[in-house]
Amino acid sequence: MEAKQERVILVGVETEETWKNFGESMLELKGLTKTAKGEVCFSLIQKRPQVDRQTVIGKGKLQELAQLVEAHEADLVIFNHELTPRQGALIQEIVGVPVIDRVQLILDIFAMRARSKEGKLQVELAQLEYLLPRLTGQGKNLSRLGGGIGTRGPGETKLETDRRHIRTRITIIKRELKEVAAHRERTRQKRQGQVFQIGLIGYTNAGKSTILNILTSADTYEKDELFATLDPLTKRWRLPEGFEVTVTDTVGFIQDLPTQLIDAFHSTLEESRNMDLLLHVVDASSEDRPQQEETVMNLMEELDLQHIPLLTIYNKADRIIKDQFVPTMFPNVLISAKSSLGKQELTDAIKLRLMEILTPYVATIPQTEGGKLSRLKRETLLLREDYVEQDEAYHVRGFAEDGSWVLR
Structure with a gap:
């Protein structure tokens, strides 16, 4: 009931x-x-x-x-x-x-x-x-x-209960959180260098969970409510070319976020620190958009995230008159995550941003090294692959975190 x-x-x-x-x-x-x-x-x-x-x-x-x-x-x-x-x-x-x-x-x-x-x-x-x-x-x-x-x-x-019991409980929780944070750090270090990491950040209710869902079919809780997501959720996403990345959704930011929450949720928000690319999701239809953008940028500075490459996604384009929309953050893309074109437009914009961040490479893969070609597709953004019969090899072109890795 x-x-x-x-x-x-x-x-x-x-x-x-x-x-x-x-x-x-x-x-x-x-x-x-x-x-x-x-x-x-x-x-x-x-x-x-x-x-x-x-x-x-x-x-x-x-x-x-x-x-x-x-x-x-x-x-x-x-x-x-x-x-x-x-x-x-x-x-x-x-x-x-x-x-x-x-x-x-x-x-x-x-x-x-x-x-x-x-x-x-x-x-x-x-x-x-x-x-x-x-x-x-x-x-x-x-x-x-x-x-x-x-x-x-x-x-x-x-x-x-009395204050002493509560203080004891606070000490125990802090100890447990340290252990959890250490475990998270070990997991993070294992992941680093193996997979490109994308993080979703933004004001609460901007549509981060919706975007995670359309990219990864994660089926996360998405509703028109503030703080629909709390615990960070990481899902794998394979781009059409085969490049595999992870996408992590985080708790939404808010004006006057209580300092207690910034401290208490430090390890949760710290997950964003190790990202290779941040997708800043903004509600394009919000009347208070400049203030919301400023709130997120200030918190990013506070959490030392401003050095990470950023792509701003202006979401909820279906609620505005597109011709009158003036973006304030760059680079950006304007989409409606609910529309049929939303996923394609978003994927194309992310791909363009990846090409700016990653190092271009060209390589020749002998026909006998099919396993290496599969790895290239999975671990880099492989844009072109031509089989040259006289060389009995694949001539490939793409973008990778380390342009020389194919020589290993």
Whole structure:
């Protein structure tokens, strides 16, 4: 039986600092709430020079919020700002229902999406570190919420135990994550040098999983939701010429990604560091496209990914007027992953980018060395293959990571 949707009131303060991206940020909060299976029944917005240090929205507005909670029979209030433990406790006391912030909401969605052991450990670590200073009074709220939004992941029992137990748990998780990261590094080193690696990055909900699916038939979870993918998924993809590469999908980036998540998911995002080519997927139809591109570029710099060759894929071309579209990132390709031409256009663009990155080579393969020719097709981008009868050999031309490797 499906649980009843929680009725949620969203609260946002537009300040002199945040006015530029405020509208998009509130829309995003609504999308995040929907992803967390909440129903937004009201959005309370206030304009002020800066947030109130005690209650974020000021005492008068807080009384209005308490009345709105009663009028709309709301179960939960979500603030579009990170709340200090003191602010959270004070607001909650006045409005009479549980209050969480944007960070807690994102952590909650990550808890829903985590599938692998590493993903679950990372979520638990981020949640415990975030909630540790906010434990006062949590017990009562958690039992009232009954496992609703903001309580997924570690759950009630762990959060109601004493701080010492939680600190011990944090230490254990960090140790386990180190072991997982070491194992991942060993696996990565084995893969390196053997196969060309392509990574998908981009703002959340830009269509990365859809693109992974059309290239590799991976059948990953794809839905019009924020953070549909959490655990990195790697699949093999064979280009029409035979060149075999891997394609890795990663968690989507977002404005104001909580620092707890950048730290906790470092090893997940670090997977992108070892890629040979990054495909930056952008929602071409988004009104906030420049801001989303900037968010991704800033995070790439933070994660030291800016040296990796990049191809920007402007996706969702079916939702825009193509003649009026002006790209801001280069090199790029404009496609609709949902259209019948999408896969071909994308493959052609990736092939062109590969030819810019890889080293051109020519080689002569004797007819007797068929195994070497098969390897060439699999391990390099082989563009031309002519059999010359008088030489009893194949004259081939293509692009490889190391142009001299065919001489080995």
